[in-house]
Amino acid sequence: MAEFDSQKKYQEQEETFFDDGREIELLHFVYSKPDVEDVRDSPAKVLAAIDEFARTKKYLMNVGEDKGRIVTDLIAEVKPQVMVELGGYVGYSCILFGDAVRKAGGRRYFSLERNPEFAAVISSLVDLAGLGDIVKVIVGSSDDSIRRLHAKGALENIDLMFLDHYKPAYTTDLKLCEELKLVKPGSVLAADNVIKPGNPPYLEYVRSSVDQKKQANASSGTVNGVDSRFADRTAKQYFKREGEAKLDEKRVGNPLLVYESKLVHSFEPSGVPDAVEITRCVGAAES
Template sequence: MAEKPSPDFKGEAYQPKHEVFFNDGREIALLHYIYGRADLEELRGNPLKILKAIDEYGRTVKYLMNIGEYKSKTVVELIKQEKPEIMVELGGYVGYSAIAFASALKEAGGKKYYSLEKSPEFGAVISVLVELAGLGDVVKVVIGTSSDSLKRLHKDGTLKHIDLLFLDHYKPAYTSDLKLCEELGLVGPGSVFAADNVIIPGNPQYLEYVRSSVEEKLEKFSGTSEPGPKGNPKLVYESKLVEGWEPSGVPDGVEVTRCTGVQK
């Protein structure tokens, strides 16, 4: 069933999201669409125009699972406010969020944006569009599953600390990847996390985790026989939902969480 825009949605929606909504050739077709445009020369080195062109493809050709222009504003505002040096995204797809957020990070004086993407094909699309946007010096695309990449980047010393973590990949992995970052010491006081799609499709397990107090985490999440990283339940979080729209015109939200300290 195709998702229909909400009657309250006032913007221009992407094409409907059908049962098959990615990995059917549309990502490479997007590259042909971009490189076939009459205004290609104006797109070079212009992240905003590239984002608009990607949105135009989503609206006129085929749906793309991007964060889209509405919810991306939440994260761009966060970048302006927090001025992160190092940002990591989990799930890059065709590079929409990488272009939007790395451009904001660069403007705010940040150093590096790591885009962790499982699919080598999607990773190649991200790299091409990031280069076109003139952000090749800031964005590093890392191919592999997020947990493997996080472990490797930590082990080889590339990644020591994450100022802003954007979670937008496999929904059940949000909590385990956050716990992995906690366990590796990649996140701590001052780190901020922005998690997409916490309403559609939703992520109750993640919301419960980041909204729990240290005491609740120690009680509910420690000492379980659940496989995977144990995390650091002593990290104190403050978390809130920022409502927004999917590019398809469906209501959704980004959960913004700040680590405010470590409980003794």
């Protein structure tokens, strides 16, 4: 693994590090750049402007350059027609990966974001980057949005999914996608923040054998709730705005799907070590 380049370090992550007006400040920062016309239609320049804000003004909870490269390499290899991200924030991953999907010949990048203000920031920056033809920003809770897109026929399968939203919802949303047959053999998953802050229930699930998954479903009805292994800070990250998380504890997914999963180490844009879990659905067992 390459060293972290400290010149590129984001500002320190404060106690309150999002939803305090900085997302709108970012928009003003980007659009008031003297060379904004040069930035237009350039995903790389929009990303550079977002990075500049986070390095010189305020921390932003973006995937960042280093972990981002793990996923853009994956996009170049998988060549997804349809990619979905869970959690868009201000659009950094959406612009980086939407551009990579377009370059790889893909058709659609869905960015699912619950906070309508953040979703508006994503849409504005996606438009500036000239990615409006491929990116669709969907406002709402990820599980509702997945169900609605599926019911409308707008989403029939997911070639590549980037999970980067509420940490306890990674497993329940993956199971929902399995039940709707959106995730199936051939699908690939990239899950962010599996070291910082960590996601033991998700790692356990994607690394389990078919038998282990069947047993886990049989032995506990509450295994999908907000697991006690999450730190309180992680479990309550969106509490102030969204209230208590409502996760479907009864969701069983499709335990017959066979996954191959590996951890790829890297760094947060703040320099803190983290990793992306890359999971490939390689088949389905007989029931």
